[in-house]
Amino acid sequence: MNRLLGFGSLAVAFVATVAANAVPALDLTWLSVGDVAGAIIAQKALLAVAVLAGTYGLYQLVRHLLVQRIANKRRAHDARNVLRFGLGAVAVIGLLGVLTEQWVGVLFSLGVVGFAITFALQQPLFSLMGWIYIMVKRPYQVGDRIRIGNAKGDVIEVDFLVTTLWEINGELVSSNQPSGRVVTLPNSTVLSSEVYNFSWDKFPYVWNEISIQLSYETDLAFARQELTDVADEYLGERMAENIARYRELLEETPVELEVRDGPSVNVVQQESWVELRLRYLVHPRRGQRVKNDLYERVLERFNEHPDRVSFPVSRNR
CATH class of the missing domain: 3.30.70.100 (Alpha-Beta Plaits)
Structure with missing residues (x-):
């Protein structure tokens, strides 16, 4: 299914690119908005579709060819997240570049905007930094039993901003038994709290x-x-x-x-x-x-x- 979606999305991207190159020869004055010609609007829209469909198709194909063939579920989970993050960034930059036709300006603007939102969105950015730290240093990964901050449990998801645990112990049960609750922690916690890993990959005992x-x-x-x-x-x-x-x-x-x-x-x-x-x-x-x-x-x-x-x-x- 992923492979069919991938090839289908790439086909849509190809068709949209070809159509965008053919648009200038068409009479699309009825699409004009103010001083912006209809042909330009149609061309940018088609190129935007090509960028989004192309990156999505590439994601599905790489996920099918590489990620799903990784036998270790933990590695596959992390590879899928890294792939989503990388191609998502490429799609955003490509989309802005197509719409503005100012690639250097887009990159500069992203830098300025990124500097500005650092002050407005400190916690999400710290959580994103925590995710990068988790991917690089591996204090824990999906499937590990850990204690971090006041929470203890089995890691079931490590997303860009949060880590999700199946709780162990807690207020409801004792003796290292699952409570049935799910605990969500910001990834920034790993930067400020001790992490106890009870099932380290090299020695899970x-x-x-x-x-x-x-x-x-x-x-x-x-x-x-x-x-x-x-x-x-x-x-x-x-x-x-x-x-x-x-x-x-x-x-x-x-x-x-x-x-x-x-x-x-x-x-x-x-x-x-x-x-x-x-x-x-x-x-x-x-x-x-x-x-x-x-x-x-x-x-x-x-x-x-x-x-x-x-x-x-x-x-x-």
Whole structure:
């Protein structure tokens, strides 16, 4: 469909251009407006149609031939926006040039007008600058789970002026669950706020934890080993592969961190119990589900050994 629209629009542009060149030979005095001859009005109108139809046809063809063949939906989304922006600017300049026949004057005027509207439309311009920054630096892209400003969610659209998120958490739900609401942010936010990307393209995983409260009578060495075994059995070799990738990325930076080959357990002393925190690597969209499954498996394993594992005030928590 896009290809047919593209060829059809280019055909219209060609016909309009040919017709515009033939207009001066026609008697179109009935179209005259004041001192402007009818032939000139008809010619400019046809050239304007040619410019608009030509740029639209080119957009549809390039979108069909290049953008839609990009397998990565995120890249395709960004390429489509860049194409729309570039060809839109070409269409505006071409249209003004055709109507005024003053190409240098048009470019100069656009510069003067652009300088003037900078003061009147600061926020939209900052948002446009934010969009350019997003396209170049890639702090996030479509499909990423991010937190920016006071909003957290999955990016579903990055337009010229705004970014749209499917909200996660918020006022309605918790535990990293979708709320069903859509949040719209001006792109200028990226220039003034921290951006937390939970599903970075090079490494779409995050470290997560579950906490288990145990009494001081618990065999801590045994409990820590059980926690590690449960996580190893559940997460399997996939976590080891992701950790290897994590190390590769760390080696590309000056940061030096000790990273274990698998899940680890940290011990935190509290007033009347000991807290064991199981640390593991997980995809952010599976975080809550993995946490629920691990917690159930851990409690089941601990309840099988009441002689070695006990909970505060003698009841499960």
